[in-house]
Amino acid sequence: MSALEQEAEVALEALLLRVVPGLAELWKGSTPDAIAQVEKIAGRPLPSFYRWFLTRMGQSMGPLAYPTLDFSTQRVLDCHARGWVEPHPRLLLIAYDSNGMMPMPLFYDLDAPARGDALVASKEEGADEDDLYEKFETLREMLAWGALSRFRLRKMPQTCNGTFSGDSPDLLALIEPVMSSLGFTQPIPTGPYCGLYERDNAVMICMGMPRHGADMSRSFEFGATNAGVLRKVLGEIAAASLLDLRVDEWFPAST
Template sequence: MEELLLRVVPGLAEQWKGATPDAIARIERIAGRPLPPFYRWFLSRMGQSMGRLAYPTLDFSAQRVLERYAEEWVEPHPRLLLIAHDSKEMMPTSLFYDLDAPARGDALVAAKEEGADEDDLYERFETLREMLAWSALSRFRLDKMPQRCGGTFSGDHPEILSLVEPVMRRLGFKQPVSTGPYCGLYERADAAMICKGMPRHGFDEARSFELGGSDAGVLRKILGEIATASSLNVEVDEWAPALA
């Protein structure tokens, strides 16, 4: 994870700053159980500053998390732990860990609107690791590529990405970090692709994708190989810039 972030996020090594051990311990006391190992790593590296990886309205800092609990904006909960406060004025949706949904040394990340019931959660990513890696590739690789497209892979197979991954390997792509069945991250020198599904909603028949590369011909070839070799339905909803 460190290799990926330091490689794709400009200046991150000089910008990120970790939280103090005391702040991490205070968050763990609020959680009432050991923190997921990945979250402990995240706080130790970026608990004060995420550098250019920071989100526009989401504050992941340990200080802000502790302030929100101290101000009783959010109460300690046996399952949900605030990890990012949303500062949007309209319909803010802060992020919480669901500590009862651990995965690969991490936990499920869900969004909840201010004042919403604890069961009214919108699952975002199966892990915080996948959320950060997905965002880094999207913002610092895909968004900078000359041609991009987005759409969906769909089919009857219960794990869509298990059909995509062998095709991507054959095309020379590597996966920068390991992921679960809902998130796919693929890179090669001239292209990158990110895929996403919704955890715990039973939407196993589709995954959204964003693909970027040097030109439309490269992207069409990649998608054509996936459609041919995997038997998945490949639907492109948008090209950016729009094709003539």
């Protein structure tokens, strides 16, 4: 693991322990033997971040757990042992989906590495590898995005969502200096598709689809103590970045 990758893990751990109540007492990692069994299925070295994740949360994610997704090492091994999923040279199951209506388990695309991690995608049962629904460029970003959404943004009295669009494929590079000037910090380093910004009274999470490098938009969710804060920050972004900004919904409705 490189020094930069180590710093990213330290930053993510600090973020999760800060925003997820009781996580330190309830998360539980996998044994080295269980991790080695997953690596054998992968047929190649695991991404360094995935090894970190399994070491911290491979048995239990505590309150960070997703409602229908089981990321546990034991579930991954059971799915292979029962023949529910076959070993694949490129795709590695990382989360079983218990949604009975339309399960969408999560896979690593090991041929799409990024910053000591790899692309996370879902696919329907029986679908081939060309029918992947790409979710996040890295599992690290998925976990950070989800934690900020569930444990900070959704607890804000006022939220909104929408899109930024413009002529540059790297839209977040235009947003970041504006957010910094307004006192927002980025809790972990991210790539060009995921933006995470927070300060005491507000939090914004942005995302785009991995591999769609030519797309010219990023969706956002934004929460704050009141609608005035949201309008002021969004106005600053639109004015300073020259991006087109569209707000789709306010919760609760705002006039």
